[in-house]
Amino acid sequence: MKRQISLIISLVIMSGYAAAQSSFIFQNKEIKAGTKEHFSIPIVNGQDSTFIPISVFNGVEDGETLGITAGVHGYEYAPIMGAQKLIHSINPQKLKGVVILVQVAGVESFLGRSPYISPVDGRNLNRTFPGEENGTTTERVANFISEHIISRADYFLDMHSGDAPEDLMKYGAYYSNSDMPEISAKGKEMALSLGFDHVVVFNTDGKDYMKADMPSLYCTAEAFKRGIPSIDIECGRLGIMEQDAVDKVTGSVLNLLDYLGFLPLDAKRVEVESPILISNRIYSASNFDGIFYPAKKAGDYVIKGMKLGHVTDYFGVILQTIYAEEDGLLLMIISTPPVNKGEDVTVIAKVD
Template structure:
C-alpha cells in the first residue's frame, strides 16, 4: 500500500516535468535539439547576385517563448554585430527557456563593402525595405527572409543598431507604441526599460502611414510591431567605429532583457532597472546645403533653443549656414564627419519628459 501511494506523486511529478520540457526546434529544415545552439548560413540568391545571412539559433532546455534579434541591418554599425558575436557565448542554451533566433549580420554586403546605410549591390536601405519581396532585389529578399522566417516566428523582437559612419549618437533603448495596441506596447516598453539605458525613445506609431494595412512597414522592428509582436530597439555606439564599451553595453542590455522575459537568469544578485528618461518627440534639423559641416557640440549635450550647434561652409571656407538648436532638449545625434548634403539632417534634438 505504501508503494502505491508513493507511485501517485511520482507520476504527477513526471507528468509535470513533461509539460515544461522543451522539444526540438526546426529552422530551415534542420533540427536544433533542446539545450543546444546551431549556426546557419542562409543563401540569398537573385539572378544578378548572391549573398548570405549568418544566423544562430539557441534552443533552451525549457519550453517558452521565441525571441527574434537582428544585428547588422545596417552593416556599417559595428557595435551590435560584435555584441552578437559575444552573445554566442553568453547565451547559454543549457540555462535558457524558449528559443532565440539571432541574426548576426543582416546586411552582409553593406558590412563587407563598408557601405553606410545602403547595400552596395542594389543601393537600397534594408531598414526601409520591410516586409521585402520574395522576387525582389538582394536587399528586398533579405527583408523578406527575415520577415517570413524570423519575425513571424517570434513572440518578442529586438533590432540592434548604433550610429552609422557619420553619426555621433547617444546610447538609448526604444520601443514601439500605439493606442490601439496597449498590451503589445506595454510589453515593448518594459523590454526597453529592462535593458538599462539612461534614455528611452517612444516610437509612437499613432497615425503613421506605415502602420496602414495597405502600406509597407519599412523598418525591421516596425514590421514586427505591426504584426502584434512587442518590439524594441537598441542604439548604442556611433560614428561607424568599434567601441568596446558600447559592445559590452549591448551584450549586457540583451542579457538584462532576457532576465526580464524570464528566458535566462542573470548571475549574481538581481537589481531592478532604473526608469530611463523618456524621449517622446524628436526634432530633426536639416542641412539644406552641400558643403563642409563643422560640429560645435557632441551627442549627449543639453542644448537650448537658439544655441549654435555648428556651421556649414562652401568648399572655399565661406560660411553658408549656421546651425542652431530649434528647441531645448538633449542632442541625440549630430553629424560627425565633414561631408554634408542638402537632403540630410545634421542634428536631432530629443525632448525629454
C-alpha cells in the same frame, strides 16, 4: 495503494516532460533542447547572391521565442560585435525558450564597409521591410527576416548604433501605438529592462507604415505591426568598434533575457532608477550639399537658439547655420564633413 503511488509517479514524470523543451525546427533542421546551431542562409537573386548568418539557441525548458537582429546596417559595428559575444554568453543549457539571433543582417554592407546601404543594389535594408520574395537582394533579405524570424517571435529586438557619420547617444527604444496598449506597455517594460539612462518612445499613431496596405519600412516596425512587442538598442557612434559600447550591447541583451525569464543572470540585473523618457524629437536638415562643421557633440544639453553647427560650400563660404529649435538633449549630430541637401544633421530630444 501501489496503484496510487504508480499514478503519482506517472503524473510527476508527465509533468517533467511537459516542462521540458521540445526540439526546435529551423530551416528544416532539428535543434535539440539545450543546444545551439549556426546557419548560413543563402539569398540568391539571379546575378547576385549573399547570405545571412543566424544563430539559434534552443533552451532546456519550454518557453517563448525572442528574435534579435544585428547588422541591419552593416557599418554599425558595436551591435554586430555584441552579437558575436552573445554566441558564448547565451548558454542553451540554462535557457528557457528559444532565441533566434541574426548575427549580420546586411552582410554585403558589412563586408563593403558601406554605411546605410548595400553596395549590391543601393538599397537601405532598414527602409525595405517587409521585403519581397522575388525582389532585389536587399528585398529578399528583408523578406527572409520578416517571414522566417519575425513571424516566429513573441518578442523582438533590433540592434543599431550611430552609422559612419553619426555621433549618437546610447539609448533603448520601444514602439508604441494607442490602438495597441498592451503590446506597447510590454515593449516599454522591455526597453526599460535594457538598463539605459534614456529610453525613446517611437510613437506610431498616424504613421503611414502602420497601415495594412503600406510597407512597414523599418525592421522593428514590421514586428510591431504584426502585434509583437518590439524594441531597439542604439549603442555606439560613428561606426567605431568601441569596446564599452560592445559590452553595453551584450549586457543589455542579457538584462532583457533575464527580465523576460529566458536566462537568469549570474549577477543582479542592471537597473536604472529613474530613466529619462523621450517622446518628442526635433530634426534639423541641411539645405545644401557641402561641408558640415559641428559645434556640439551628442549628449550635450542645448538651449533654444544655441548654435549647433554650420554648412559651407567647397570654398569655405558659410551657406547655413544650424541653431537649436528647442531646449533638450542632442541625441544625434553629424560629425564627419560631408553633408547632403535634405540630410538630417541634428536631432534634439525633448525630455519628458
